[in-house]
Amino acid sequence: MMILLVTLGFDEKFALRAIFRRGLRAGDKVIFVVPEDEDPRAEKAFSTIQQIIYRSIPEVSIERFRVPVKEFSKAVSLMRKLALSLLRSGEKIVLNLSGGQRIVILGVLAGFLSCGASDVEVEVESEDSSALATFPLMIMENIKLDHEDIRILEVLAKSPKRFGEVHSVVGISKSSAWRKLKKLTDLGLIEKVDEEYRLTELGESRITSNF
Template identity: 35%
Template sequence: MTVLIATLGYDEKFQLRAVGRWFGRGLSKVVVVGSFDDDKARRALSSLEDYLDKLGIQHERVEVNPHDMTDIVVKVGKLLASLAGQDVVVNLSGGMRIIIIGVLAAIILREAKVTIEVETEDFAHLATFTSGDLMPVRLTEDHIKVLKAIREGYTTINSIHGYLGMPLSTTWRKVKDLKDQGLVVEDNGRLSLTLKAVVEIELHSFS
Protein backbone atom coordinates (compact mmCIF):
# COMPACT_ATOMS: atom_id res chain seq x y z
CA MET A 1 0.00 0.00 0.00
CA THR A 2 1.22 3.49 -0.88
CA VAL A 3 0.86 6.74 1.01
CA LEU A 4 0.97 9.93 -1.05
CA ILE A 5 2.18 13.14 0.62
CA ALA A 6 1.38 16.21 -1.47
CA THR A 7 2.15 19.88 -0.92
CA LEU A 8 -0.82 22.09 -1.79
CA GLY A 9 -1.18 25.79 -2.52
CA TYR A 10 -3.94 27.66 -4.34
CA ASP A 11 -4.47 25.12 -7.13
CA GLU A 12 -5.15 21.41 -6.75
CA LYS A 13 -4.51 20.31 -10.35
CA PHE A 14 -1.10 18.74 -9.70
CA GLN A 15 -2.39 16.87 -6.68
CA LEU A 16 -5.39 15.54 -8.64
CA ARG A 17 -3.01 14.29 -11.33
CA ALA A 18 -0.81 12.64 -8.70
CA VAL A 19 -3.81 10.85 -7.21
CA GLY A 20 -4.81 9.74 -10.70
CA ARG A 21 -1.33 8.29 -11.32
CA TRP A 22 -1.29 6.30 -8.09
CA PHE A 23 -4.95 5.30 -7.89
CA GLY A 24 -5.11 1.63 -8.78
CA ARG A 25 -1.46 1.18 -7.83
CA GLY A 26 -2.07 0.55 -4.16
CA LEU A 27 -2.81 4.12 -3.08
CA SER A 28 -4.30 3.86 0.40
CA LYS A 29 -3.95 7.34 1.85
CA VAL A 30 -3.22 10.95 0.89
CA VAL A 31 -1.66 13.45 3.29
CA VAL A 32 -1.94 17.08 2.23
CA VAL A 33 0.69 19.50 3.55
CA GLY A 34 0.09 23.23 3.34
CA SER A 35 -1.13 26.46 4.89
CA PHE A 36 -4.90 26.84 4.70
CA ASP A 37 -5.58 30.30 6.15
CA ASP A 38 -6.32 31.78 2.73
CA ASP A 39 -9.72 31.34 1.03
CA LYS A 40 -8.09 30.14 -2.21
CA ALA A 41 -6.06 27.53 -0.37
CA ARG A 42 -9.15 26.31 1.49
CA ARG A 43 -11.09 26.01 -1.76
CA ALA A 44 -8.27 23.97 -3.33
CA LEU A 45 -8.13 21.73 -0.26
CA SER A 46 -11.91 21.25 -0.25
CA SER A 47 -11.92 20.33 -3.94
CA LEU A 48 -9.13 17.79 -3.44
CA GLU A 49 -10.75 16.26 -0.37
CA ASP A 50 -14.12 15.96 -2.16
CA TYR A 51 -12.38 14.10 -4.98
CA LEU A 52 -10.66 11.75 -2.54
CA ASP A 53 -13.96 11.07 -0.78
CA LYS A 54 -15.55 10.10 -4.11
CA LEU A 55 -12.70 7.66 -4.73
CA GLY A 56 -12.95 6.29 -1.19
CA ILE A 57 -9.35 7.19 -0.38
CA GLN A 58 -8.45 8.00 3.21
CA HIS A 59 -6.95 11.47 3.67
CA GLU A 60 -5.65 13.84 6.29
CA ARG A 61 -4.03 17.25 6.36
CA VAL A 62 -0.90 18.60 8.00
CA GLU A 63 -1.23 22.35 8.40
CA VAL A 64 2.06 24.22 8.72
CA ASN A 65 3.11 27.80 9.29
CA PRO A 66 4.80 29.08 6.11
CA HIS A 67 6.56 31.78 8.15
CA ASP A 68 8.23 29.26 10.45
CA MET A 69 10.64 26.78 8.83
CA THR A 70 11.08 24.92 12.12
CA ASP A 71 7.33 24.31 12.31
CA ILE A 72 7.31 22.89 8.77
CA VAL A 73 10.31 20.61 9.30
CA VAL A 74 9.18 19.33 12.70
CA LYS A 75 5.60 18.56 11.63
CA VAL A 76 6.63 16.88 8.40
CA GLY A 77 9.43 15.04 10.22
CA LYS A 78 6.91 13.61 12.69
CA LEU A 79 4.66 12.61 9.80
CA LEU A 80 7.53 10.80 8.07
CA ALA A 81 8.44 9.02 11.31
CA SER A 82 4.85 7.78 11.65
CA LEU A 83 5.02 6.34 8.12
CA ALA A 84 8.37 4.56 8.53
CA GLY A 85 8.38 1.20 6.79
CA GLN A 86 5.56 2.09 4.41
CA ASP A 87 5.82 2.93 0.71
CA VAL A 88 5.70 6.73 0.61
CA VAL A 89 5.55 9.00 -2.44
CA VAL A 90 6.08 12.74 -1.93
CA ASN A 91 4.68 14.99 -4.66
CA LEU A 92 6.20 18.48 -4.61
CA SER A 93 4.54 19.86 -7.74
CA GLY A 94 2.37 22.45 -5.99
CA GLY A 95 2.34 24.69 -2.96
CA MET A 96 4.50 27.44 -1.53
CA ARG A 97 8.23 27.23 -2.22
CA ILE A 98 9.15 27.54 1.45
CA ILE A 99 6.87 24.61 2.34
CA ILE A 100 8.37 22.50 -0.45
CA ILE A 101 11.88 23.25 0.84
CA GLY A 102 10.77 22.47 4.37
CA VAL A 103 9.43 19.09 3.27
CA LEU A 104 12.72 18.32 1.52
CA ALA A 105 14.64 19.36 4.63
CA ALA A 106 12.54 17.03 6.77
CA ILE A 107 13.16 14.14 4.37
CA ILE A 108 16.92 14.71 4.49
CA LEU A 109 17.12 15.22 8.26
CA ARG A 110 15.00 12.14 8.97
CA GLU A 111 16.84 10.16 6.26
CA ALA A 112 13.38 9.00 5.23
CA LYS A 113 13.19 6.45 2.44
CA VAL A 114 10.64 7.94 0.02
CA THR A 115 10.08 8.46 -3.68
CA ILE A 116 9.89 12.11 -4.73
CA GLU A 117 8.11 13.38 -7.82
CA VAL A 118 7.80 16.84 -9.36
CA GLU A 119 5.74 17.67 -12.43
CA THR A 120 6.53 20.55 -14.76
CA GLU A 121 4.04 23.39 -15.03
CA ASP A 122 3.04 22.39 -18.58
CA PHE A 123 2.43 18.75 -17.49
CA ALA A 124 4.95 17.60 -20.13
CA HIS A 125 7.39 15.92 -17.79
CA LEU A 126 7.40 14.17 -14.43
CA ALA A 127 10.75 14.00 -12.65
CA THR A 128 11.02 11.10 -10.21
CA PHE A 129 13.89 10.30 -7.87
CA THR A 130 14.46 8.77 -4.45
CA SER A 131 15.37 10.48 -1.23
CA GLY A 132 18.62 8.53 -1.34
CA ASP A 133 19.62 10.64 -4.33
CA LEU A 134 19.74 13.66 -1.99
CA MET A 135 22.06 12.14 0.59
CA PRO A 136 25.80 12.98 0.60
CA VAL A 137 28.32 10.37 -0.55
CA ARG A 138 31.97 9.60 0.12
CA LEU A 139 33.81 8.40 -2.96
CA THR A 140 37.39 7.51 -3.78
CA GLU A 141 38.95 7.25 -7.22
CA ASP A 142 38.36 3.50 -7.11
CA HIS A 143 34.64 4.06 -6.50
CA ILE A 144 34.48 6.33 -9.54
CA LYS A 145 36.34 3.75 -11.65
CA VAL A 146 33.78 1.11 -10.68
CA LEU A 147 30.88 3.43 -11.51
CA LYS A 148 32.37 4.20 -14.91
CA ALA A 149 32.91 0.49 -15.56
CA ILE A 150 29.24 -0.20 -14.87
CA ARG A 151 28.31 2.66 -17.20
CA GLU A 152 30.44 0.98 -19.89
CA GLY A 153 28.43 -2.22 -19.54
CA TYR A 154 30.46 -4.24 -17.04
CA THR A 155 27.59 -5.13 -14.75
CA THR A 156 28.91 -7.98 -12.60
CA ILE A 157 31.61 -7.95 -9.94
CA ASN A 158 33.71 -10.43 -11.90
CA SER A 159 33.49 -8.42 -15.12
CA ILE A 160 34.39 -5.19 -13.30
CA HIS A 161 37.31 -6.98 -11.64
CA GLY A 162 38.58 -8.16 -15.03
CA TYR A 163 38.02 -4.86 -16.81
CA LEU A 164 39.74 -2.72 -14.18
CA GLY A 165 42.39 -5.21 -13.06
CA MET A 166 41.28 -4.45 -9.52
CA PRO A 167 41.66 -7.23 -6.91
CA LEU A 168 38.41 -9.17 -6.59
CA SER A 169 38.10 -8.50 -2.85
CA THR A 170 38.58 -4.77 -3.44
CA THR A 171 36.03 -4.78 -6.24
CA TRP A 172 33.51 -6.51 -3.98
CA ARG A 173 34.07 -3.94 -1.19
CA LYS A 174 33.76 -0.97 -3.56
CA VAL A 175 30.53 -2.31 -5.03
CA LYS A 176 29.15 -2.87 -1.52
CA ASP A 177 30.06 0.73 -0.60
CA LEU A 178 28.30 2.02 -3.71
CA LYS A 179 25.18 -0.03 -2.99
CA ASP A 180 25.11 1.16 0.62
CA GLN A 181 25.28 4.80 -0.56
CA GLY A 182 22.45 4.38 -3.04
CA LEU A 183 24.62 4.69 -6.15
CA VAL A 184 24.27 1.15 -7.46
CA VAL A 185 21.40 -1.33 -7.42
CA GLU A 186 21.50 -5.04 -8.19
CA ASP A 187 18.82 -7.01 -9.98
CA ASN A 188 19.23 -10.67 -10.91
CA GLY A 189 22.98 -10.40 -10.39
CA ARG A 190 23.34 -7.37 -12.69
CA LEU A 191 24.47 -3.99 -11.41
CA SER A 192 23.06 -0.69 -12.63
CA LEU A 193 23.55 2.99 -11.81
CA THR A 194 21.04 5.18 -10.03
CA LEU A 195 20.40 8.80 -10.98
CA LYS A 196 22.67 9.79 -8.11
CA ALA A 197 25.54 7.77 -9.61
CA VAL A 198 25.13 9.31 -13.05
CA VAL A 199 25.26 12.79 -11.50
CA GLU A 200 28.33 11.91 -9.42
CA ILE A 201 30.20 10.64 -12.50
CA GLU A 202 29.45 13.84 -14.40
CA LEU A 203 30.37 16.09 -11.47
CA HIS A 204 33.57 14.16 -10.84
CA SER A 205 34.77 14.95 -14.37
CA PHE A 206 34.85 18.65 -13.37
CA SER A 207 36.60 18.21 -10.03
Protein backbone atom coordinates (compact mmCIF):
# COMPACT_ATOMS: atom_id res chain seq x y z
CA MET A 1 0.00 0.00 0.00
CA MET A 2 1.01 3.61 -0.47
CA ILE A 3 0.67 6.84 1.46
CA LEU A 4 0.70 9.91 -0.78
CA LEU A 5 1.22 13.14 1.14
CA VAL A 6 0.35 16.24 -0.89
CA THR A 7 0.91 19.91 -0.09
CA LEU A 8 -2.28 21.55 -1.32
CA GLY A 9 -2.82 25.15 -2.35
CA PHE A 10 -5.56 26.84 -4.33
CA ASP A 11 -5.12 24.74 -7.48
CA GLU A 12 -6.13 21.08 -7.45
CA LYS A 13 -4.41 20.13 -10.72
CA PHE A 14 -1.04 19.15 -9.19
CA ALA A 15 -2.69 16.96 -6.57
CA LEU A 16 -4.98 15.24 -9.07
CA ARG A 17 -2.13 14.51 -11.46
CA ALA A 18 -0.09 13.02 -8.62
CA ILE A 19 -3.00 10.83 -7.52
CA PHE A 20 -3.72 9.40 -10.96
CA ARG A 21 -0.05 9.21 -11.97
CA ARG A 22 0.60 6.99 -8.95
CA GLY A 23 -2.34 4.74 -9.79
CA LEU A 24 -3.69 4.62 -6.25
CA ARG A 25 -5.71 1.55 -5.32
CA ALA A 26 -7.89 0.21 -2.51
CA GLY A 27 -6.16 0.61 0.84
CA ASP A 28 -3.98 3.51 -0.26
CA LYS A 29 -4.19 6.84 1.53
CA VAL A 30 -3.87 10.49 0.50
CA ILE A 31 -3.01 13.09 3.13
CA PHE A 32 -3.41 16.73 2.15
CA VAL A 33 -1.26 19.16 4.13
CA VAL A 34 -2.88 22.59 4.25
CA PRO A 35 -2.53 25.81 6.28
CA GLU A 36 -4.36 25.94 9.59
CA ASP A 37 -6.23 29.09 8.56
CA GLU A 38 -9.05 28.19 6.20
CA ASP A 39 -9.24 29.85 2.79
CA PRO A 40 -12.29 29.54 0.49
CA ARG A 41 -10.06 28.82 -2.52
CA ALA A 42 -8.21 26.02 -0.74
CA GLU A 43 -11.49 24.61 0.58
CA LYS A 44 -12.88 24.56 -2.96
CA ALA A 45 -9.77 22.78 -4.28
CA PHE A 46 -9.99 20.13 -1.55
CA SER A 47 -13.72 19.63 -2.14
CA THR A 48 -13.14 19.17 -5.88
CA ILE A 49 -10.42 16.58 -5.29
CA GLN A 50 -12.53 14.78 -2.71
CA GLN A 51 -15.46 14.46 -5.11
CA ILE A 52 -13.27 13.18 -7.94
CA ILE A 53 -11.58 10.58 -5.72
CA TYR A 54 -14.89 9.38 -4.30
CA ARG A 55 -16.24 8.91 -7.83
CA SER A 56 -13.11 7.37 -9.38
CA ILE A 57 -11.36 5.43 -6.60
CA PRO A 58 -13.69 5.37 -3.57
CA GLU A 59 -11.55 2.75 -1.79
CA VAL A 60 -8.77 5.31 -1.29
CA SER A 61 -8.93 7.08 2.06
CA ILE A 62 -8.51 10.85 2.33
CA GLU A 63 -7.26 12.90 5.26
CA ARG A 64 -6.51 16.57 5.75
CA PHE A 65 -3.66 17.69 8.00
CA ARG A 66 -3.52 21.34 9.04
CA VAL A 67 -0.33 23.16 10.05
CA PRO A 68 0.11 26.69 11.46
CA VAL A 69 2.03 28.69 8.85
CA LYS A 70 2.59 31.57 11.29
CA GLU A 71 4.34 29.28 13.78
CA PHE A 72 6.96 27.45 11.74
CA SER A 73 8.55 25.60 14.67
CA LYS A 74 5.17 24.25 15.68
CA ALA A 75 4.43 23.28 12.07
CA VAL A 76 7.70 21.33 11.87
CA SER A 77 6.99 19.64 15.21
CA LEU A 78 3.54 18.56 14.03
CA MET A 79 4.95 17.28 10.74
CA ARG A 80 7.64 15.34 12.60
CA LYS A 81 4.99 13.60 14.72
CA LEU A 82 2.98 12.79 11.60
CA ALA A 83 6.10 11.54 9.80
CA LEU A 84 7.04 9.23 12.68
CA SER A 85 3.52 7.85 12.76
CA LEU A 86 3.50 7.20 9.00
CA LEU A 87 6.95 5.63 9.04
CA ARG A 88 5.86 3.16 11.70
CA SER A 89 3.19 1.89 9.31
CA GLY A 90 5.89 0.49 7.04
CA GLU A 91 4.03 1.66 3.94
CA LYS A 92 5.63 3.32 0.92
CA ILE A 93 5.53 7.09 1.42
CA VAL A 94 5.60 9.65 -1.38
CA LEU A 95 5.71 13.41 -0.79
CA ASN A 96 4.26 15.49 -3.60
CA LEU A 97 5.42 19.06 -3.02
CA SER A 98 4.16 20.60 -6.26
CA GLY A 99 1.47 22.83 -4.78
CA GLY A 100 0.73 24.79 -1.65
CA GLN A 101 2.45 27.55 0.25
CA ARG A 102 6.24 27.51 0.36
CA ILE A 103 6.27 27.61 4.15
CA VAL A 104 4.05 24.50 4.24
CA ILE A 105 6.39 22.72 1.82
CA LEU A 106 9.41 23.62 3.96
CA GLY A 107 7.59 22.44 7.07
CA VAL A 108 6.92 19.05 5.47
CA LEU A 109 10.54 18.65 4.39
CA ALA A 110 11.92 19.74 7.76
CA GLY A 111 9.56 17.44 9.63
CA PHE A 112 10.47 14.36 7.62
CA LEU A 113 14.19 15.13 7.51
CA SER A 114 14.30 15.62 11.28
CA CYS A 115 13.30 12.01 11.87
CA GLY A 116 15.64 10.43 9.33
CA ALA A 117 12.96 9.36 6.87
CA SER A 118 15.46 7.97 4.37
CA ASP A 119 13.11 5.69 2.41
CA VAL A 120 10.64 8.43 1.51
CA GLU A 121 10.29 9.50 -2.12
CA VAL A 122 9.80 13.14 -3.11
CA GLU A 123 8.28 14.46 -6.32
CA VAL A 124 7.92 18.04 -7.54
CA GLU A 125 6.17 19.13 -10.72
CA SER A 126 7.21 22.32 -12.49
CA GLU A 127 4.82 25.26 -12.46
CA ASP A 128 3.97 24.81 -16.14
CA SER A 129 3.59 21.02 -15.69
CA SER A 130 6.23 20.35 -18.34
CA ALA A 131 8.63 18.49 -16.03
CA LEU A 132 8.55 16.21 -13.01
CA ALA A 133 11.47 15.67 -10.64
CA THR A 134 11.50 12.60 -8.39
CA PHE A 135 14.21 11.77 -5.88
CA PRO A 136 14.75 10.02 -2.54
CA LEU A 137 14.49 12.31 0.46
CA MET A 138 17.85 11.07 1.70
CA ILE A 139 19.73 13.03 -0.98
CA MET A 140 18.86 16.17 0.97
CA GLU A 141 20.75 14.84 3.95
CA ASN A 142 24.51 15.03 4.38
CA ILE A 143 25.36 11.92 2.36
CA LYS A 144 28.57 10.26 3.48
CA LEU A 145 30.37 8.25 0.82
CA ASP A 146 33.42 6.19 1.69
CA HIS A 147 36.31 5.54 -0.68
CA GLU A 148 34.69 2.35 -2.01
CA ASP A 149 31.44 4.20 -2.81
CA ILE A 150 33.40 6.87 -4.66
CA ARG A 151 35.47 4.23 -6.45
CA ILE A 152 32.28 2.56 -7.73
CA LEU A 153 31.01 5.91 -9.00
CA GLU A 154 34.35 6.51 -10.74
CA VAL A 155 34.20 3.10 -12.42
CA LEU A 156 30.62 3.60 -13.59
CA ALA A 157 31.46 7.09 -14.83
CA LYS A 158 33.67 5.45 -17.46
CA SER A 159 31.02 2.98 -18.65
CA PRO A 160 28.06 0.92 -17.35
CA LYS A 161 29.06 -2.30 -15.61
CA ARG A 162 27.43 -5.57 -14.62
CA PHE A 163 27.52 -6.69 -10.99
CA GLY A 164 30.44 -9.06 -11.51
CA GLU A 165 32.49 -6.37 -13.21
CA VAL A 166 31.89 -3.91 -10.39
CA HIS A 167 33.07 -6.17 -7.58
CA SER A 168 36.03 -7.35 -9.70
CA VAL A 169 37.23 -3.92 -10.85
CA VAL A 170 36.70 -2.21 -7.50
CA GLY A 171 38.28 -5.15 -5.68
CA ILE A 172 35.66 -5.83 -3.02
CA SER A 173 33.72 -8.94 -2.05
CA LYS A 174 30.41 -9.79 -3.70
CA SER A 175 28.49 -9.12 -0.48
CA SER A 176 30.14 -5.71 -0.08
CA ALA A 177 29.51 -4.89 -3.73
CA TRP A 178 25.84 -5.78 -3.35
CA ARG A 179 25.46 -3.56 -0.26
CA LYS A 180 27.31 -0.67 -1.91
CA LEU A 181 25.29 -0.88 -5.12
CA LYS A 182 22.03 -1.00 -3.18
CA LYS A 183 23.07 2.02 -1.13
CA LEU A 184 24.03 4.05 -4.21
CA THR A 185 20.83 2.99 -5.99
CA ASP A 186 18.69 4.00 -2.99
CA LEU A 187 20.48 7.36 -2.97
CA GLY A 188 19.55 7.87 -6.60
CA LEU A 189 23.21 8.07 -7.65
CA ILE A 190 23.11 4.98 -9.87
CA GLU A 191 20.45 2.89 -11.59
CA LYS A 192 20.23 -0.62 -12.97
CA VAL A 193 19.26 -0.91 -16.63
CA ASP A 194 19.30 -4.25 -18.49
CA GLU A 195 21.50 -5.91 -15.84
CA GLU A 196 24.02 -3.05 -15.96
CA TYR A 197 24.63 -0.38 -13.36
CA ARG A 198 25.13 3.17 -14.59
CA LEU A 199 25.32 6.67 -13.16
CA THR A 200 22.22 8.81 -12.99
CA GLU A 201 22.41 12.56 -13.63
CA LEU A 202 22.56 13.00 -9.87
CA GLY A 203 25.46 10.55 -9.69
CA GLU A 204 27.30 12.42 -12.43
CA SER A 205 26.87 15.67 -10.54
CA ARG A 206 28.19 14.00 -7.39
CA ILE A 207 31.30 12.86 -9.24
CA THR A 208 31.82 16.38 -10.58
CA SER A 209 31.43 17.94 -7.14
CA ASN A 210 33.89 15.50 -5.55
CA PHE A 211 36.67 15.72 -8.10
